Amino acid sequence: MKEENDPDIPVIVGVGQVNDRTGGADRDGLDSLGLMAEAARAAGQDAGGSLLARCDWLAIIPQISFPGLDVPGPLAQALGISPKQVDMASMASGDTPVRYLNDAANAIGSGKAQVALIVGGEGLRTAGYRAKLGTGGGGGIGNAAFRNASELRKRYGLINPTDIYPLYENASRAAWGQTLAEGQTETGLIWSLMSQVAARSEGAWLKQARSAEDILRADERNRPIVFPYNKLMVANSSVNQGAALLVTSRAVAREAGIPEHRLVYIGLGAAAHELDDPLARSRWDASPSMRVSLERAMQLNELNSSDLDCVELYSCFPCVPKMARRVIGWPAEKPATVHGGLTFGGGPVGNYMTHAAAGMVQALRQGGTNGLLFGNGGYCTHNHCIVLSRKAPVLNPFPQEYHFQTEADAARGDIPALGDEYQGELKVETYTVVYDRNGAPNYGVVMGRSGNHAARVIARVDKDDAASIAFLTDGRSEPVGSKGHTAKRDGILYWQLSA
Numbered sequence: 001m002k003e004e005n006d007p008d009i010p011v012i013v014g015v016g017q018v019n020d021r022t023g024g025a026d027r028d029g030l031d032s033l034g035l036m037a038e039a040a041r042a043a044g045q046d047a048g049g050s051l052l053a054r055c056d057w058l059a060i061i062p063q064i065s066f067p068g069l070d071v072p073g074p075l076a077q078a079l080g081i082s083p084k085q086v087d088m089a090s091m092a093s094g095d096t097p098v099r100y101l102n103d104a105a106n107a108i109g110s111g112k113a114q115v116a117l118i119v120g121g122e123g124l125r126t127a128g129y130r131a132k133l134g135t136g137g138g139g140g141i142g143n144a145a146f147r148n149a150s151e152l153r154k155r156y157g158l159i160n161p162t163d164i165y166p167l168y169e170n171a172s173r174a175a176w177g178q179t180l181a182e183g184q185t186e187t188g189l190i191w192s193l194m195s196q197v198a199a200r201s202e203g204a205w206l207k208q209a210r211s212a213e214d215i216l217r218a219d220e221r222n223r224p225i226v227f228p229y230n231k232l233m234v235a236n237s238s239v240n241q242g243a244a245l246l247v248t249s250r251a252v253a254r255e256a257g258i259p260e261h262r263l264v265y266i267g268l269g270a271a272a273h274e275l276d277d278p279l280a281r282s283r284w285d286a287s288p289s290m291r292v293s294l295e296r297a298m299q300l301n302e303l304n305s306s307d308l309d310c311v312e313l314y315s316c317f318p319c320v321p322k323m324a325r326r327v328i329g330w331p332a333e334k335p336a337t338v339h340g341g342l343t344f345g346g347g348p349v350g351n352y353m354t355h356a357a358a359g360m361v362q363a364l365r366q367g368g369t370n371g372l373l374f375g376n377g378g379y380c381t382h383n384h385c386i387v388l389s390r391k392a393p394v395l396n397p398f399p400q401e402y403h404f405q406t407e408a409d410a411a412r413g414d415i416p417a418l419g420d421e422y423q424g425e426l427k428v429e430t431y432t433v434v435y436d437r438n439g440a441p442n443y444g445v446v447m448g449r450s451g452n453h454a455a456r457v458i459a460r461v462d463k464d465d466a467a468s469i470a471f472l473t474d475g476r477s478e479p480v481g482s483k484g485h486t487a488k489r490d491g492i493l494y495w496q497l498s499a
């Protein structure tokens with residue numbers, strides 16, 4: 001540990017966000033590289049204008065909008081910087097910005113870097129426009145997800161994050177003893193509060209406050225996507241957004257003339273993950289790695305829920321902030337975001353938490369002391385939490401080891417084998433229904449346990465099986481824990497409600 005006056009205490013001194021609304025279905029806009037450059041310049045200006053040029057540590061959140069786009073060299077050249085260390089993650093993941101913030105604190109806190117820049121951007125709207133013209137772009141969440149999905153997942157239609165996260169939602173609702181109506185009411189409350197935050201958030205993409213009724217009501221503008229989620233409950237990736245954070249030491253900040261009230265201190269972080277195979281889970285009503293990362297971050301910073309003035313609980317789908325808030329004891333009646341959430345703040349794939357961190361810095365500058373950032377990536381797979389604070393640490397705790405994987409692994413139960421050969425009585429473990437663009441059921445998926453409960457079974461529900469689809473979605477009784485039967489035809493295992 002180092003004394004409080006040590007020059008290496010890490011602080012965030014600059015934040016920048018860009019919303020490029022020029023790009024769209026019928027017009028061009030900035031690409032991901034352009035968004036990153038604009039966001040980095042904005043962060044530099046927010047820090048007073050002199051520190052960006054001194055950047056010697058650069059971390060880039062990878063973009064998927066333009067596959068093959070060369071980012072690190074051109075970005076450094078555009079910004080006029082020559083960092084000694086440059087890192088760009090191998091894949092876009094929602095926890096990456098938080099991890100890089102922890103890495104930046106370690107680099108600054110250990111004296112290995114003076115000025116660190118964390119930056120990301122996604123030009124998904126621009127990419128869509130250029131793909132239509134055949135002039136570039138064409139990357140997207142769906143394309144990447146399909147390439148990485150196993151044959152079993154492809155066979156049963158569990159490919160995109162939208163297909164996987166509802167498995168957590170439905171299992172968790174049952175485990176918490178909620179009816180469908182009660183679970184949806186919680187979603188409506190949390191998402192309505194997010195929209196209200198977005199309406200006044202500088203960096204948010206959608207700035208219209210929505211009532212809980214707006215969010216829960218399915219119609220042509222808010223069509224069902226996948227049960228039980230409507231369009232206004234899922235991440236909005238149709239954006240052109242960039243965000244950046246500038247981190248340095250308190251000594252360098254003071255040397256640059258940045259006043260104390262502009263400094264936000266970086267607290268300790270914690271990370272843990274599940275297996276990368278999204279169907280290899282010990283259970284569907286909780287995530288051991290999520291719990292460990294959240295609990296450890298709170299413990300390391302000696303905080304409890306009442307010590308937090310604001311939080312950012314990752315919100316790609318409602319199940320994530322619902323699970324996270326229960327771990328830390330955060331009330332549903334208090335906003336779970338400072339930026340607006342991935343529906344309203346915008347969902348630029350792996351870069352959302354850079355926007356959230358920028359929003360957290362702005363919120364703490366305005367008042368309050370402590371804020372918690374929780375990033376989640378993959379398919380409820382990767383977790384990283386960190387605390388930001390207006391209060392300077394008594395001792396400089398960096399560098400720190402933030403991996404708590406051993407603890408998460410010890411807390412995880414056995415992961416059952418998964419297959420689609422079992423025919424017979426099947427107890428529902430969790431489920432979902434995927435809808436077409438007209439809001440009609442396209443197919444259902446049931447995850448269940450075989451008669452001896454030793455194996456996990458995946459089965460499809462035929463869209464023409466009206467009784468089974470209605471049983472899974474009408475809320476009259478709880479499907480989780482109920483029994484049905486499976487039978488195989490044309491190479492696909494089908495589940496049907498028992499007569």
